[in-house]
Amino acid sequence: MPGGVIAIEIGDDFAIRMTGPVTKVAEGIMASEMLSARIVA
Numbered sequence: 633m634p635g636g637v638i639a640i641e642i643g644d645d646f647a648i649r650m651t652g653p654v655t656k657v658a659e660g661i662m663a664s665e666m667l668s669a670r671i672v673a
Contacts, residue, residue, distance in 0.1 A: 638652040 636653040636655055638650055641649045641651075643649070
């Protein structure tokens with residue numbers, strides 16, 4: 633990965649923790665539609 637190696641942990645309560653070195657590789661704006669959750673059954 634260009635910015636370094638990242639470790640991702642997902643807890644029993646689904647909390648997400650990302651750890652590792654930080655190097656800026658990009659900058660941008662996310663559309664709000666990307667952050668909305670939709671569950672399809």
